[in-house]
Amino acid sequence: MRSLAFSLLIIILIGFSGAIATVVFHFKKYAFPGDKTPIILKTFVVGTVVFLLATLFLFLSVPWGSFSLFS
Amino acid sequence: MIKIRDSEKILASHRKTWFVFLFTGISSALMFIGPLLVYAIFPSAFGLLAKQVSAQLLWLILVLWWWAIWTGTFISFSNYYLDVFIITNERILHISQLGPFSRTVSELRLERIQDVTIEQLGLLPTLLHFGTIRVQTAGESPSFSFRTVPQPTKIKETIMEAHRVALMRHTNPNKMST
Numbered sequence: 001m002r003s004l005a006f007s008l009l010i011i012i013l014i015g016f017s018g019a020i021a022t023v024v025f026h027f028k029k030y031a032f033p034g035d036k037t038p039i040i041l042k043t044f045v046v047g048t049v050v051f052l053l054a055t056l057f058l059f060l061s062v063p064w065g066s067f068s069l070f071s
Numbered sequence: 072m073i074k075i076r077d078s079e080k081i082l083a084s085h086r087k088t089w090f091v092f093l094f095t096g097i098s099s100a101l102m103f104i105g106p107l108l109v110y111a112i113f114p115s116a117f118g119l120l121a122k123q124v125s126a127q128l129l130w131l132i133l134v135l136w137w138w139a140i141w142t143g144t145f146i147s148f149s150n151y152y153l154d155v156f157i158i159t160n161e162r163i164l165h166i167s168q169l170g171p172f173s174r175t176v177s178e179l180r181l182e183r184i185q186d187v188t189i190e191q192l193g194l195l196p197t198l199l200h201f202g203t204i205r206v207q208t209a210g211e212s213p214s215f216s217f218r219t220v221p222q223p224t225k226i227k228e229t230i231m232e233a234h235r236v237a238l239m240r241h242t243n244p245n246k247m248s249t
Contacts, residue, residue, distance in 0.1 A: 012135065019142045022171050026149045030166070030174075032157065033075055035084065040152065044145050051138035058131040066125070 002064035009059055013052075020048055075159065083229050085156045088201035088221040092151045099144040106133055146171060156204070156217045158229055161237065163206060165215050177215045181237035183208045187230050189223040206230065 023044060031037035075081060110117050121129055153168035163184075165177040184206055191202035202223040207214040220226060 016138065016142060019146060023142065023145045023149055026153060026168075026171070030153050030168075032081070032084070032155070034081060035155075037152075040148075047141055048138075051134060051141060054134045055131065055138065058127055058134055062127040062131060063125055 005059070005062070005064055009055075013055075076161070079159045079161050081157060081159050082233055083158045083226065085158075085217070085220050085222075085226055087151060087154050087219045088199065090195070090199055090201065091219050092148065095144070095147045095151070099140055099147075102140050103137060106136065156220060156226070158226075158233055160233060163230065165217055179206060179208055179215065181230075181234045182241045184230065184234045185209050187227050187234075189227050191223065204230075 024041065027037050027041040027044070117129070150168050150170065153166065153174075155164075155166045157164040157166070160181075162181060163179045165179075167175045167177075169175065186205075186207040188205040188207070189202050190205070191197055191200075196202050196219075199221075200223075201219050201221045203216055203218045204220055204223050204226055205214050205216040
């Protein structure tokens with residue numbers, strides 16, 4: 001069960017990575033001198049890191065061994 | 072980064088009014104707090120669910136939901152925020168972010184401006200002071216318009232003043248350089 005959950009998590013993280021890369025790419029590439037894009041980008045990155053760490057922590061704390069697909 | 076020449080100075084930059092993003096912002100906020108509201112209304116149901124599956128798994132699903140809302144909100148915000156209208160002392164740049172991978176950039180020399188029109192149609196645009204600016208150029212180039220921009224009257228004045236200075240520079244370069 002743990003390996004299945006881990007595979008699902010990897011797929012989800014790959015999906016999130018694409019979306020995160022899109023946002024970061026856009027804000028970095030299309031900023032212009034004097035606008036607030038750097039602050040917005042930092043806010044987004046900090047929030048994303050918080051969510052990533054929370055996800056990893058919670059994933060590791062779930063008792064996967066107690067679940068069974070065929071119970 | 073959008074390139075601004077060394078000789079160029081940004082006089083003003085404008086984005087669409089906050090009202091354009093309001094509905095998306097409220098939707099995101101509701102989706103964010105939705106699970107918490109459901110828990111507040113049906114706490115016993117969550118207790119039963121946590122016994123069936125583990126509480127950590129419920130939290131994991133909730134965090135992944137919140138992360139998805141966070142990322143989706145910023146994608147929508149980038150579509151709103153990257154629509155920008157920049158007035159420099161040489162040109163007007165209109166950048167329109169149509170989608171995550173769809174963008175148009177229009178550039179207009181200030182000397183070629185023939186007409187600037189503003190439109191504020193309806194109750195909300197009048198009350199919240201936003202509208203559409205249309206800039207018409209000489210020749211066959213189509214006009215470009217920037218919709219739902221705040222304080223369009225002020226922007227029009229900025230454009231007209233920049234246009235006047237650009238025309239003077241264009242016709243009397245020696246006088247302007249002294």
